[in-house]
Amino acid sequence: MxxxxxxxxxxxxxxxxxxxxxxxxxxxxxxxxxxNGLGVTGMSRDVSWGFxxxxxxxxxxxxxxxxxxxxPYYLHNYKKFGRIVILGxxxxxxxxxxxxxxxxVDMGQPMxxxxxxxxxxxNSILFWDAMVLNGYLGLNLVIGWATLHAEKKGTPPPAxxxxxxxxxxxxxxxxxxxxxxxxxxLPGRHFWLTAIMAARFLASAFAGGPALLIILALVLRKxxxxxxxxxxxxxxxxxxxxxxxxxxxxxxxELFTAFYSNIPGHMHAFEFLYAHGNLVPLMWASSVLAxxxxxxxxxxxxxxxxxTLILACISIFxxxxxxxxxxxxxxxxxxxPFNTITEYWPTLPETIITxxxxxxxxxxxxxxxxxxxxxxxxxxxxxxxx
Amino acid sequence: xxxxxxxxxxxxIFLAIATFPFYSNIGKSAGVPMPDTNTPVINGLxxxxxxxxxxxxxxxxxxxxxxxxxxxxxxxxxxxxxVGGRVFEKSLQNGCMQCHSNKSRFCDECHxxxxxxxxxxxxxxFKEGRI
Amino acid sequence: MRIDRRKFLQIAGLSGIGLGxxxxxxxxxxxxxxxxxxxxxxxxxxxxxVIDVNKIEGEDGYRRIIEACHKIHNVPNIPNTKHxxxxxxxxxYEHSFPDQPNEFLPEKIKEKPFLLLCNHCDKxxxxxxxxxxxxxxNPDGIVVQDPHRCIxxxxxxxxxxxxxxxxxxxxPRNYLDMKNINPDFPTRTMGVVEKCTLCPERLAxxxxxxxxxxxxxxxxxxxxxxxxxxxxxxxxxxxxxxxxPEIGTQPSIFYVxxxxxxxx
Numbered sequence: 001m002x003x004x005x006x007x008x009x010x011x012x013x014x015x016x017x018x019x020x021x022x023x024x025x026x027x028x029x030x031x032x033x034x035x036n037g038l039g040v041t042g043m044s045r046d047v048s049w050g051f052x053x054x055x056x057x058x059x060x061x062x063x064x065x066x067x068x069x070x071x072p073y074y075l076h077n078y079k080k081f082g083r084i085v086i087l088g089x090x091x092x093x094x095x096x097x098x099x100x101x102x103x104x105v106d107m108g109q110p111m112x113x114x115x116x117x118x119x120x121x122x123n124s125i126l127f128w129d130a131m132v133l134n135g136y137l138g139l140n141l142v143i144g145w146a147t148l149h150a151e152k153k154g155t156p157p158p159a160x161x162x163x164x165x166x167x168x169x170x171x172x173x174x175x176x177x178x179x180x181x182x183x184x185x186l187p188g189r190h191f192w193l194t195a196i197m198a199a200r201f202l203a204s205a206f207a208g209g210p211a212l213l214i215i216l217a218l219v220l221r222k223x224x225x226x227x228x229x230x231x232x233x234x235x236x237x238x239x240x241x242x243x244x245x246x247x248x249x250x251x252x253x254e255l256f257t258a259f260y261s262n263i264p265g266h267m268h269a270f271e272f273l274y275a276h277g278n279l280v281p282l283m284w285a286s287s288v289l290a291x292x293x294x295x296x297x298x299x300x301x302x303x304x305x306x307x308t309l310i311l312a313c314i315s316i317f318x319x320x321x322x323x324x325x326x327x328x329x330x331x332x333x334x335x336x337p338f339n340t341i342t343e344y345w346p347t348l349p350e351t352i353i354t355x356x357x358x359x360x361x362x363x364x365x366x367x368x369x370x371x372x373x374x375x376x377x378x379x380x381x382x383x384x385x386x
Numbered sequence: 387x388x389x390x391x392x393x394x395x396x397x398x399i400f401l402a403i404a405t406f407p408f409y410s411n412i413g414k415s416a417g418v419p420m421p422d423t424n425t426p427v428i429n430g431l432x433x434x435x436x437x438x439x440x441x442x443x444x445x446x447x448x449x450x451x452x453x454x455x456x457x458x459x460x461x462x463x464x465x466x467x468x469v470g471g472r473v474f475e476k477s478l479q480n481g482c483m484q485c486h487s488n489k490s491r492f493c494d495e496c497h498x499x500x501x502x503x504x505x506x507x508x509x510x511x512f513k514e515g516r517i
Numbered sequence: 518m519r520i521d522r523r524k525f526l527q528i529a530g531l532s533g534i535g536l537g538x539x540x541x542x543x544x545x546x547x548x549x550x551x552x553x554x555x556x557x558x559x560x561x562x563x564x565x566x567v568i569d570v571n572k573i574e575g576e577d578g579y580r581r582i583i584e585a586c587h588k589i590h591n592v593p594n595i596p597n598t599k600h601x602x603x604x605x606x607x608x609x610y611e612h613s614f615p616d617q618p619n620e621f622l623p624e625k626i627k628e629k630p631f632l633l634l635c636n637h638c639d640k641x642x643x644x645x646x647x648x649x650x651x652x653x654x655n656p657d658g659i660v661v662q663d664p665h666r667c668i669x670x671x672x673x674x675x676x677x678x679x680x681x682x683x684x685x686x687x688x689p690r691n692y693l694d695m696k697n698i699n700p701d702f703p704t705r706t707m708g709v710v711e712k713c714t715l716c717p718e719r720l721a722x723x724x725x726x727x728x729x730x731x732x733x734x735x736x737x738x739x740x741x742x743x744x745x746x747x748x749x750x751x752x753x754x755x756x757x758x759x760x761x762p763e764i765g766t767q768p769s770i771f772y773v774x775x776x777x778x779x780x781x
Binding site for chain 3: 045106264336
């Protein structure tokens with residue numbers, strides 16, 4: 001099936017070449033970092049994780065969100081998701097690829113990364129995260145490929161894929177729970193030390209991931225023959241609306257506990273993020289976009305109109321990207337263990353590497369989507385459902 | 387032939403890449419390595435004896451160092467090795483190099499020939515002819 | 518080999534079993550919460566420092582201690598504070614004990630520098646999170662960092678509540694006077710984490726850690742598990758502070774604030 005990625009329109013090849021260009025720039029910047037050390041990034045002794053780990057955290061959520069399509073389709077037999085469930089699974093593959101690459105570029109000694117497997121350490125959450133992420137990648141590769149192959153041959157998916165699909169549901173929840181545990185179990189970091197972290201992660205994942213999926217589906221409809229139809233998009237939009245409400249609610253819970261209790265350690269990070277750090281404009285943009293997106297996605301009048309829906313989805317994606325792909329990790333490091341403030345901002349090489357990894361993920365996504373759509377074009381099932 | 391010219395071009399590119407190590411090293415042949423034990427400390431010894439035979443050390447020195455490292459750093463076993471009354475610290479920097487004070491002739495000789503770059507020296511430093 | 522209670526709990530592994538057992542243990546002894554009880558080690562070794570902040574004489578005293586450590590361990594002097602590597606350093610009371618703020622602190626203490634270093638915690642969070650066992654606790658109570666094993670993920674730095682760990686953001690050799698480094702001790706390489714080692718290479722030769730030796734008696738080094746040790750004697754007679762004790766890491770570095778006047 002993969003050969004279908006080698007034949008495509010001019011638009012397809014232009015996109016591939018642009019992405020390859022970003023990947024090459026990212027690789028060159030990475031060589032620079034490899035040679036000169038992580039000192040070429042904006043990270044520091046106090047803010048020892050930055051852009052890479054926060055992108056990783058955000059993208060684990062996007063990967064996990066495939067489950068929001070898998071559950072209705074496979075558990076509740078919601079047939080209308082038949083056309084887009086593969087988009088979710090392939091998005092998960094691309095996201096996990098990015099997650100792993102982000103972890104890799106963040107390592108001080110990347111050549112020794114196999115030490116994680118050579119010296120397995122079950123008390124380390126990072127060890128478990130590596131395990132569940134690899135497992136999730138494997139599951140989605142096998143499931144996505146097997147179901148698409150069956151679709152191509154006009155047969156039902158092989159019987160062995162059913163248990164794997166069911167397994168992938170709790171597995172998706174596990175990847176984001178384990179990722180939240182990376183943060184939520186550290187005794188000295190008040191901002192992260194909160195039992196609601198995993199729940200908040202899942203809520204934001206189930207809003208941000210499907211919002212991206214709506215955007216992708218609408219882009220595909222515009223530039224390819226693929227059209228999932230109106231109804232599945234509307235159903236995903238309802239999922240996004242509920243999840244985003246839950247996400248905002250969880251953030252308000254955090255704010256209440258921090259500020260009503262008046263415990264300085266609980267308030268400091270919020271004060272830094274929203275009142276006097278270099279991230280203030282970004283964090284307020286995130287909040288404004290979150291409120292705006294709720295206004296655009298809760299009332300049926302707006303949600304059912306695809307041009308406002310896409311605005312809502314873009315707002316949600318950007319809002320959550322700032323909140324989780326930036327603020328969450330940096331906020332955890334500020335204030336420092338000495339109650340001081342150290343600012344962080346990514347450097348140019350760091351930004352180019354980050355863009356390169358995103359481009360790599362989008363290249364994987366482009367190729368996988370190309371294969372899926374080509375298969376359906378051949379079957380005559382790419383167009384709008386009758 | 388179907389797409390013949392493309393296949394041939396592909397093959398040429400493949401061969402050019404696959405044989406890169408060979409032609410890039412043409413004319414750079416290094417002589418057979420002759421590691422040297424000619425240092426003041428070793429020359430001053432009555433009996434030239436290391437922690438193991440030369441034959442064994444040639445093949446296994448990396449494993450010996452690996453074991454010493456784990457024993458000293460991770461298990462706290464800093465006991466010394468006694469060879470015929472002379473004691474050796476289980477240490478690259480403070481053991482091996484105390485006698486073999488000629489890194490370039492003793493270590494690098496073979497490492498360069500074999501094209502290996504052990505990262506020991508990234509941390510463990512050594513000044514030629516220190517002793 | 519004898520297995521003590523703590524070892525047994527570690528082997529029992531599942532925290533559920535562990536918690537259940539220690540809770541039961543606490544009940545029988547009439548204690549309320551086993552997890553909150555910081556029991557004294559009854560046997561073995563737990564190395565510790567007691568730092569009497571009043572016995573360190575002025576800026577020179579601090580500089581001598583810091584230099585003694587940094588010199589013999591080839592700790593680079595990196596001017597960019599973002600990339601700094603430090604094993605032992607000073608900071609104010611406010612920054613050292615942010616969990617115990619006191620706006621009515623005597624001026625003398627407010628301005629007093631406190632020596633900070635790895636706390637060699639009894640329950641170290643850094644060890645809990647390390648994915649490769651590059652950092653681990655040895656039987657003497659030292660939290661060891663094995664730079665050979667470290668992959669540079671910096672999870673330990675996120676986990677350390679004391680900011681005691683440094684990462685080699687840049688090649689440390691560019692910031693060392695390579696002609697005048699200690700020839701008996703390695704440098705570190707780019708991309709690994711490092712911190713205070715508690716001088717095992719000196720302890721093996723029967724010497725005190727370098728900072729204690731250079732402190733003129735201000736830093737007392739000893740074994741907490743030995744009731745007759747000097748550290749225990751000072752702890753018995755002086756009120757001491759530890760950094761962030763409420764998070765249960767059980768630091769092994771104690772600070773005597775009041776000095777001699779509070780003795781007895």
